[in-house]
Amino acid sequence: METRLRLAIQKSGRLQEDSLLLLRECGISIDNGRDQLKAGARNFPLDVLFLRNSDIPQYVEDGVADIGIIGENTMIEKQRPIERVLALGFSRCRLSIAVPRATPYAGIHSLQGKKIATSYPNTLRQFLAQHDLEADIHEISGSVEIAPNIGLADAVCDLVSSGSTLFQNNLEEKEVLLRSEAVLVASPQLSGPAREILDKLLFRIRSVLAARQYRYLLMNAPNDRIDDIIRILPGMKSPTVMPLATEGWSSIHTVIAEESFWDIIDQLKAVGAQGILVAPIEKMII
Numbered sequence: 001m002e003t004r005l006r007l008a009i010q011k012s013g014r015l016q017e018d019s020l021l022l023l024r025e026c027g028i029s030i031d032n033g034r035d036q037l038k039a040g041a042r043n044f045p046l047d048v049l050f051l052r053n054s055d056i057p058q059y060v061e062d063g064v065a066d067i068g069i070i071g072e073n074t075m076i077e078k079q080r081p082i083e084r085v086l087a088l089g090f091s092r093c094r095l096s097i098a099v100p101r102a103t104p105y106a107g108i109h110s111l112q113g114k115k116i117a118t119s120y121p122n123t124l125r126q127f128l129a130q131h132d133l134e135a136d137i138h139e140i141s142g143s144v145e146i147a148p149n150i151g152l153a154d155a156v157c158d159l160v161s162s163g164s165t166l167f168q169n170n171l172e173e174k175e176v177l178l179r180s181e182a183v184l185v186a187s188p189q190l191s192g193p194a195r196e197i198l199d200k201l202l203f204r205i206r207s208v209l210a211a212r213q214y215r216y217l218l219m220n221a222p223n224d225r226i227d228d229i230i231r232i233l234p235g236m237k238s239p240t241v242m243p244l245a246t247e248g249w250s251s252i253h254t255v256i257a258e259e260s261f262w263d264i265i266d267q268l269k270a271v272g273a274q275g276i277l278v279a280p281i282e283k284m285i286i
């Protein structure tokens with residue numbers, strides 16, 4: 001029987017959409033399966049299992065799923081012996097301790113003896129132990145941010161990305177326990193044939209992730225400016241320079257990291273680059 005790789009992703013919640021988008025960009029089409037527990041890919045030996053986020057580490061450990069996509073925060077909290085294979089660059093957030101704005105806070109020792117509400121008791125316990133602190137951990141499964149307002153806790157330990165939920169609840173972020181993003185995890189039970197499929201999938205994912213970070217840059221310039229332009233470009237290799245139909249002019253093409261584009265654009269214009277175009281890259285084979 002043909003081996004198929006079983007990938008667990010979130011049944012509902014904020015990781016699901018980006019996980020499915022990543023598969024789509026890897027050229028893997030999943031039959032519409034959002035309401036099902038399991039859906040097969042038509043053009044790749046992969047089945048997707050839609051599971052509760054917090055259950056995924058256990059299923060991956062047991063080998064019910066071969067691999068999974070979860071937040072690194074969940075992986076750390078669940079303390080399961082699963083392999084962190086690759087960081088995926090989405091769902092970036094941090095796990096932080098926040099206290100009501102009106103509460104005086106004179107540093108981490110202000111947490112001594114306090115009651116802290118969280119859905120991440122293991123991570124919090126470890127953090128407190130590292131700092132020789134004792135606090136009362138109150139575990140709740142959702143809406144942690146309202147706990148101080150209803151008198152349930154003195155502080156919260158919760159996930160933060162923009163900080164707007166904390167702000168709306170009059171809370172101030174004081175300590176960052178960890179930074180997290182979505183990660184691909186693999187089972188310790190992974191079979192040889194499943195590992196081979198995983199390697200093919202990883203090749204595709206890496207190409208998609210690399211492409212997301214880079215842009216294709218094209219510009220025209222008089223030939224006597226080409227050397228100046230090349231000096232500015234932080235390209236992967238030397239850029240391509242091609243003559244234009246207009247005598248004495250060339251077109252210069254290169255690939256640059258999206259984050260460095262805004263830093264160099266003014267310099268490029270200053271040395272005579274014209275008609276600058278920036279285009280997305282769909283896949284980048286690395």
Ligand code: AMP
Nearest residue numbers: 013014015071074091092093159160161
């Ligand atoms: P949820 O959809 O709320 O079950 O969250 C699933 C995962 O998404 C969490 O385990 C985190 O890795 C991530 N996440 C949760 N909250 C945030 C947030 N505020 N910003 C970014 N990622 C988050």
